[in-house]
Amino acid sequence: MADLYWTSRAACRATDPDLFFPLTWDGRHQPAMRICSNCAVRPRCLEWALEAGEPDGVWGGTTPAERRRLRQHQG
Ligand code: SF4
Numbered sequence: 001m002a003d004l005y006w007t008s009r010a011a012c013r014a015t016d017p018d019l020f021f022p023l024t025w026d027g028r029h030q031p032a033m034r035i036c037s038n039c040a041v042r043p044r045c046l047e048w049a050l051e052a053g054e055p056d057g058v059w060g061g062t063t064p065a066e067r068r069r070l071r072q073h074q075g
Contacts, residue, residue: 006048011039020058025065029058036061050074 007013012020012035019035022028036042036058046060049067056064 006041006044009041010045011035011041021056025063029063032058033061 012032015032015035019032020029022032036045039045039061042060044060046062046067048054049059049062050071053071054064054067059067062070
């Protein structure tokens with residue numbers, strides 16, 4: 001059965017959302033990436049972001065450009 005409550009275990013729940021939506025991608029997303037690297041639900045978060053086609057922000061430890069590449073490889 002799908003885990004519908006993965007967001008309750010998200011490491012970013014108590015952090016500033018702005019960290020995950022930087023205005024530029026010149027390294028300002030690194031703090032969010034560090035939080036994602038220690039997140040218990042990172043794989044599920046990335047799966048969700050890919051399914052949803054999330055166009056912006058850090059999700060599952062990936063940038064929008066990285067998700068676009070992953071989606072291209074998924075066909
Ligand atoms: S992987 Fe990152 S964006 Fe996704 S729930 Fe965890 S901390 Fe939040």
